[in-house]
Amino acid sequence: MAAELDQALWHAALALLDANFHFRSVLGTSPPRRSYRLEPNAPPINIVFKDGVIAIEMALIVPELSHRRLTLDLGGALSHRYRIVELADLELAIKRMTGRLSPSASSTSQSVTTESAPERSMKAPTNTILYGPPGTGKTYRTAEMAVAVCEGSAGLSREAIMARYEALRVEGRISFVTFHQSYGYEDFVEGLRPNVGNGGQISYDIQPGVFRMVADAARLNTVVRSGLQGAPLKERTVYKMSLGAVGWAKSSAMFNACIEKGYVLLGWGKDIDFSECDSEAQVRERVREEWPDDKRIKSHTRFVNVFKNEVRVGDLIIVSKGNSAFRAIGEVTGEYEFLEEGVFGNHQMRPVRWLAVLDKEHDVSEIYDRSFSMPALYQLNSSFIKTEALDALLQAQRTASNLPYVLIIDEINRANISKVFGELITLLEPDKREGALNAVTVRLPYSGDDFSVPSNLHIIGTMNTADRSIALLDTALRRRFEFEELQPDYARLSERVIAGINLGTLLAALNERVEFLYDRDHTIGHAYLLDAVSLGDLDRAFRRKIIPLLQEYFHEDWAKVRLVLNDTSGGFIEASKWLPKGMSEEGDDVEMRTRYRVNPDPFGLPSYLNIYS
Known part of the structure; x- marks a missing residue:
């Protein structure tokens, strides 16, 4: 009983930390441990389950937990360690680190749940x-x-x-x-896309966009209930089943519906209710009654009989993707049901518990020594099933859900x-x-x-x-x-010095003028100078990146560009008075204009130093 309470407290503590910290590490083993941070580079709080003790280690002192202080080595480098006896202890530590506390969806200080790790609530979406x-x-x-x-x-x-x-x-x-x-x-979401058929005929199909595809993948990951229950894998009967015909436009939608609703659907049998048919002969007779002229009575009978009468609760169904791949594995959890309102025209249903839903299909050779065959539903030969590989795949799904x-x-x-x-x-x-x-x-x-x-x-x-x-x-x-x-990070450049030019100081001075003459939204980021290690690199960064950017910002107002660069000597931008040939100020009543151009010669050291000196 004590061990069960420790496990319950451990999972409740993880759920509480999940609710309060945005960044976390993977759950380690030997011993179980996880690190949490408010931000990627912030100090962590580590939680460890070692030798029957649930403990935390952190950089801050929690005076309220002085009576829980530990000397036990938890394998971390943080100096303050405390034992967690109840969730209230952990709440004190969280408040000390964050100044607030968000209760988890599944636990409070007064009640500790016993839900398993894959079932506990996920962190709030970001x-x-x-x-x-x-x-x-x-x-x-x-x-x-x-x-x-x-x-x-x-x-x-x-x-x-x-x-x-x-x-x-x-x-x-x-x-x-x-x-x-x-x-x-x-x-982004979904839309019509042209599709050219074999005969050159153009049709328009509904195709999902990137947002719907990633949302569907994330959703499927939450419906997996991993782990076989009851009889071991080697004692299970395994079937191959297709969900939707190859090339059918609705196949993907039907597959997603089956995963989300927790069932498999059989297209054979049309809209006939086979609930009272307990043998193949009864299935055949029922099909003949409803569809006497159907030329595929034999196929309807065979597949419906397997689906309803041969597949048993506890059997496994491997969902194929063509003849060479598979994409999901389910455990049958209930008897046959007839759906009055068909799903994509399918009325024959068996409830399943999905043990594995794969983001990308896997090659059939991983778990079976033969390629799949065309029939929609059939029992796999147990001598060809790679039991150890299949069991390893299912075990891996324990940590691959939610x-x-x-x-x-x-x-x-x-x-x-x-x-x-x-x-x-x-x-x-x-x-x-x-x-x-x-x-x-x-x-x-x-x-x-x-x-x-x-x-x-x-x-x-x-x-x-x-x-x-x-x-x-x-x-x-x-x-x-x-x-x-994210503003320019001058500290990343503060130790970068080229021929006496401090790049951090140079960029800070340059951006101070940009902010004054324009605004802070148009300052120049530190990434423009991160790769500069020589005067040649610095020349290239200014000539090809920074000056063209300033030119765009100030709409080719070169006088302001020179102000930003503090270019009083023309080291970056040359200025000269200009009047076209054949024109004169007195005779044509015009004034000379200033012509600007980027200095074609390498920018001199004094020009860079003058930006911030």
């Missing part, structure tokens, strides 16, 4: 926009944030972060899209937000997500499907304030996103 001038590392930062949301990135190098980012992108858990002026609802998914939207302010999101803008709010108190579902205009946004989908956007001020951003978007400003 809608965040990183905004700032160009070159401040917004897109650079999104990779770090996305990996941190998915699995934590505490202490990882940039190379390790990008390796995890790419792996998560390949898995389908991180998606990236860039908005532009012509981007629309049809690209996982966070991330959609990164670069340059989110360059598109017409109302046009791109349409009616879905409301669904982004955390309390309007699936499973939330005020959950909202809408019907999509093209497909007619019901759609909602899952709670495990996080959205990170970037916004270049030089393109559009945040004050001009769509009000509906501003209400539904949190905004994090």
Whole structure:
């Protein structure tokens, strides 16, 4: 009983930390431990379950927990360790770190639940926009944030972060899209796309956009209830089943419906109710009564009989994708049911518990020594099933459900937000997500499907304030996103000195003039100078990036560009008086104009120093 209470407290503590900290690491083992942070680089709070003791370690002292102080080595580098006997102890530590406390969805100080780790509540969805001038590392930062949301990135190098980012992108858990002026609802949510048939005939099919695809993938990940119950795998009967015909436009929608609703559907049998048919002969007779002229009575009979009378509760169904791949595995949990209102024209149903739903189909050779055959439903030969591989795949799914998914939207302010999101803008709010108190579902205009946004989908956007001020951003978007400003980071350049030129000081002085003459939204980011290690690099950065950017900012007002550069000697921008040949100030009553050009010679050391001296 004591062990069960310890487990219950452990899971409740994780749920409470999930509710209060946005960034967390993967759950470690030997012993179980996890790190939580308010921000990617903030000090962590570690929770450990070791030798029957649940404990935390942190950098801050919690005076209220002095009676819980531990000397036990928890394997971390933080100096203050406390034992957690009840959730109230953990609440004190969280309040000390954050100054607030958000109760978890599944536990309070007075009650401890015993839900399993895959079932505990997920962290609140994140809608965040990183905004700032160009070159401040917004897109650079999104990779770090996305990996941190998915699995934590505490202490990882940039190379390790990008390796995890790419792996998560390949898995389908991180998606990236860039908005532009012509981007629309049809690209983002769903729309009609032309399809050229074999005979050159053009048809228009409804295709999902990037947002719907990542939302569907995130939703499917939440419906998996991993882990076999009862008889071991080697004692199970395993069937291969197709959900929807190959090439059928509705196959994907039907598959998603089956996953979300927890059942499998059989197309054979039409709209006939076989509830009273307990044998193949009775199934055949029923088909003949309803459809006497059907030429496929034999096929209807065979597949319906297997589906209703041969498949047993506890059997496994592997959902195929063609003859060489599979994409889901389910355990049959109930008897045959007839659906009066068919789903995509299918009326024959068996309830299942999904043990695995794969983001990308897997090759059949992973679990079976033969390719699948064409029949919609049949029993697999047990001698060809790779039991150990199949069991390993199912075990892996124990930690692969309820996982966070991330959609990164670069340059989110360059598109017409109302046009791109349409009616879905409301669904982004955390309390309007699936499973939330005020959950909202809408019907999509093209497909007619019901759609909602899952709670495990996080959205990170970037916004270049030089393109559009945040004050001009769509009000509906501003209400539904949190905004994090990224300004030029002079500290990253403060130790970078080239021939006596301090790049941090130089950029700070340059930006001070930009802000005075224009505004802070058009300052120049530190990324423009990060790669400069020589005077040649610095010349290239100014000549090809910074000066053209200033020229654009000030609409070719070269006098202001020279003011920003404090270019009093013409080291960057040469100025000369100019009057075309054949014209004179006195005779033609004109005045000489000033002609500007970028100095074609390498910029001199005094010109750089003069920017901040």
